[in-house]
Amino acid sequence: MMITTTQGAVDLALRPPQDRTEWQAIHTLRRRSLFAGEQIYRENHPDDRAGDQRVLTLVSGGEFIGTMRADLSHPVWAAFRLVAIAPYRRGHGYGSAMIRMAEDFVRERGWRRVRLHAVEEAVGFYKRCGFHPVSWDEPSRIEKCVDMGKSL
Numbered sequence: 037m038m039i040t041t042t043q044g045a046v047d048l049a050l051r052p053p054q055d056r057t058e059w060q061a062i063h064t065l066r067r068r069s070l071f072a073g074e075q076i077y078r079e080n081h082p083d084d085r086a087g088d089q090r091v092l093t094l095v096s097g098g099e100f101i102g103t104m105r106a107d108l109s110h111p112v113w114a115a116f117r118l119v120a121i122a123p124y125r126r127g128h129g130y131g132s133a134m135i136r137m138a139e140d141f142v143r144e145r146g147w148r149r150v151r152l153h154a155v156e157e158a159v160g161f162y163k164r165c166g167f168h169p170v171s172w173d174e175p176s177r178i179e180k181c182v183d184m185g186k187s188l
């Protein structure tokens with residue numbers, strides 16, 4: 037899909053990781069950007085392989101740009117998890133493009149609502165993507181988070 041970023045028009049794809057190198061890029065980005073501090077990151081976490089989970093990579097040509105996981109385990113809402121853009125690509129529109137593409141991904145599979153646990157620093161980003169705070173009883177591994185949702 038052609039997306040206009042502040043770095044010009046780029047051809048982006050959001051798809052499952054295709055090889056070991058892409059999985060390593062996912063693990064490295066998650067570990068550095070989402071599991072800083074004392075949280076332990078497990079590369080072999082069973083959620084990544086579960087049948088109702090879709091680990092996705094955002095790629096442009098051969099370049100790894102970012103990652104997220106679409107959780108399709110709930111019948112009413114899809115959950116977006118472990119959302120991250122590579123540090124050197126942030127601030128150019130890739131994150132919002134990934135969210136738009138992920139919304140298409142889950143909509144095509146029948147979901148009409150999305151939820152996520154946003155870290156405080158990302159709340160502004162998700163608001164720009166059309167999310168708003170919601171009440172959600174699912175606990176989060178993030179200590180200070182804002183639960184957010186969006187209808188598709």
Ligand SMILES: CC(C)(COP(=O)(O)OP(=O)(O)OC[C@H]1O[C@@H](n2cnc3c(N)ncnc32)[C@H](O)[C@@H]1OP(=O)(O)O)[C@@H](O)C(=O)NCCC(=O)NCCS
Pocket residue numbers: 069070118119120121122125126127128129130131132133153154155157158159160161162164
């Ligand atoms: C949050 C993250 C995914 C955003 O990706 P990104 O590619 O930098 O975001 P974009 O460039 O697409 O930004 C889209 C819009 O959100 C705004 N935005 C981005 N980050 C923001 C922030 N932290 N606070 C407020 N607004 C923000 C941008 O200014 C832009 O607004 P515009 O449309 O008016 O220009 C990225 O910064 C990241 O990977 N952060 C570390 C991991 C993380 O926190 N993940 C979220 C876990 S819940």
